[in-house]
Amino acid sequence: MKHLSKLYVSMLMVAGLSANAQSSDNPWAISFGANAVDTRTSASPRDFNLKDHFSQLFRVKDNWNMIPSVSYLSVSKNVGGNWSVGITGSVNKIEKWVDHVPGASPNTTTVYNPGNFAYYGADGKIAYSFKSLIGLKWFDPSLNIGGGYTWMEDKSAGNANIGAGLTFWLTENVGLSLASTYKKAFTDRIDSDGSLDVPSVFQHMAGLTFQFGGKDTDNDGIYDKYDACPEVAGLKEFDGCPDTDGDGIQDKEDACPEVAGPKELNGCPDADGDGIADKDDACPEVAGLAKLQGCPDADGDGVADNKDKCPSVAGPKENAGCPWPDTDGDSVLDKDDKCPDVKGTVANNGCPEVSEEVMKKLNDYAKTILFDSAKASFQQKTYPVLQAMVAILKEYPSSNFSIEGHTDSDGKDAVNMKLSEDRAAAVKNYLIENGIDAARLTSSGFGETKPIASNKTKAGKALNRRVEVKLVK
Template identity: 70%
Template sequence: MKHLNKLFVAVMMVMGLSSHAQDSNNPWAISFGVNAVDTKTSAGGGNNWLDRHFSQPFAVKDNWNILPSVSYLSVSKYVGDNFSFGLSGSVNKIDKYVKFAPTAVGHDSRGYVVSNPGDLMYYGIDATIKYSLMNVINSKVIDPSLSVGGGYTFFGDSSYGTLNPGAGLTFWFTENVGLELATKYKKSFGDREDAAGVPDAPSHFQHSAGLIFKFGGKDTDGDGIYDKDDACPEVAGLKEFNGCPDTDGDGIQDSADACPEVAGLAALNGCPDTDGDGIADKDDACPEVAGLAALKGCPDADGDGVADKDDKCPSVAGPKENAGCPWPDTDGDGVLDKDDKCPEVKGTVANQGCPEITEEAIKQLNNYGKTILFNSGKSTFKPQTFPVLQSMVSILKEYPYSKFMVEGHTDSDGSNELNQTLSENRAAAVKNYLIENGITTDRLRSTGFGETKPIDSNKTAKGKANNRRVEVSLIKE
């Protein structure tokens, strides 16, 4: 008996470490405690069946046989739908055996005699099917139950089978630790005594009181939700999300949260919206300023379709092509600055907003061209010619988008071939000078006509001087 007590204490310590759970999660249970055997029900006598069986149900001191130690052990398994199946073993010592003997010495007022049959040991092995009513009454603490089963009893030197209807009441301190009270009526079908009056196979009540522990559930992530009910069994989570986590605590589980580490709104799949414009910060190009969905969350103060951050004129509406600014025409020539090659100088539409060179300017260029002096038979300039060339540069700069042809002409002295080459070289020399002094290359071309286009007679010195000239003409494209 001493060793049995030690075994029960060890089991209790181990079971005390088990985790909390519901029956369906922790299907196994073990219980142990004290049992009491009452043999009055088989004593006979009484006015009827109820009187015989229940006239003295709580006569603990008079009728109950109790060992002052752990005297029963039960192991059960939850099988579903509030049912569990269990096996139990119990031990007791019968020193109070109740008989109905109204003529015997020492009987009580009802005719019952309680005797000590000697060193009579009691052992019971029972199988039980129990139905819990805890869910029926919707309680998490009080757990009434009904049971039925059968077993085998060793009563002194005899042994016999029994049918065991019963009832119980458990008070759960936690979800898996409780105090269990139970009673069984063990019907032996043929209560009897031997010839000496020693009980042989009596029916009896067996009561028990002890601790019960449920165990056996698996909770891999330790979140209190067992794996079979845990949608995320390897990651600790919350009960309301079937064991899945909500890292940012916004009420949206991580698996459905587009921003699982930052608290957000359900309407935005768990993402925040700092500026409250209905666009999640992760998709908002201006997350701290309320804006428009069409502009990725950025504002458009002037309503021109250009986000303020990209709008060079955020308070004045203007086209996107002009960075949100209204199109100006600074020089008032009818050509918008965006298309105006000369936005600060009044020009013409035909010349992309730049002024077109006048006939007067062309005439002036050609007057200058006639006074250009070259060294005799060469394409190099005489010193007094440079002021004339600078004057030509000034005129050309007034018309920066006009293009010109520089033409070289000679008199008739010398061979045609020589004159042709000389005219080309002199025209090229003028063009190169103009380029070197700020006129872009793409605005100038040069050609030579030799002696083929005289403007005066080559028979006089004056006429020849007039024929040796440089002319400038406008190239129209």
């Protein structure tokens, strides 16, 4: 049983070395001071009464064992958040053995000197600090659990621990620490031979704690973990970053870190007061407009005077600030006029409108287009007609047209539809190949679905076999 208890305690100590409650700013801490051991406990495990332990807990003079020197040393380390892990070594002398008087009431005790027993303890703990939850930098209560091993004269035993601590931080790194721990020993207190064994005790400690280990590479008083510029000394209000020109803007956000300037201009000066930083101002000595990089625009045409070839007369940027010409006087500027030498209409991009007369002429030509029988290839005498259509279309460069093919009712519907589509496409392709923009033309076939004459006569069928040109508006 005793060996199993020691094994359990060893496991607790290992676990205790993997968690933490120290300050994460200064992860390491060392504490030292005095400890007191109170052996008050029941005579046997079956009589154990935790309330009885506390009933005379603070009878210091009667029950506490203390030596007049530094008697404990503790080292701990923060391992994340509010958790810390620590180890403590302590030494004491047992001159006051508090025991229950057999047969008496639970609170009846006797105190005697068992023989000035030397008492040593080695303990590991996991602690959780409540300082950050409370929100007070100076007040730091904590709870801890762990385990350890205790030696008393020629006896030794493992123990499981639970305790509480309170540190009053006098400065960021120095604190006054108080702690109490109940150490449950894995022994029967009295050996089978009647001799005293290692007891369960309350151990109280009071001492000083020193935190250290925080890294501040640039010595600006801001720990590297919080310092946005850990290699260069800076100011607390800028998370440790410098402000070389003292304009209230940290250097890494200051577009002109060595010359003071207003915050609105990212720390850069503005000599002409036009609201544009000198470094971005193409005319830093003369107030101007932001959209013109700080240069003036006397005629208000959006072209800076230093780039305006007509600075006193408004004109577009594309023409260096001078007015655009309108050669044909149709109110469409040459730059937008698709027919700059021929008077047209604004609606038709400066080109003349396609009249009904023109469309009639195009369709008169289209009706005379001749194809090889049952094919989409042209007969030789049709090419002059096609050239005449090209010439007309070129006079109206901004107008779009649709080429439509039609057949008579002879033959199968599907064949007729395919033939009409191919013939319309053949006309369109010829026009494109001879200089008409492809974007202006579309083609489609309707087969025998849109006759303009009766398909019962030869003359009617001849009229139905046709190509039509439509103006796309």
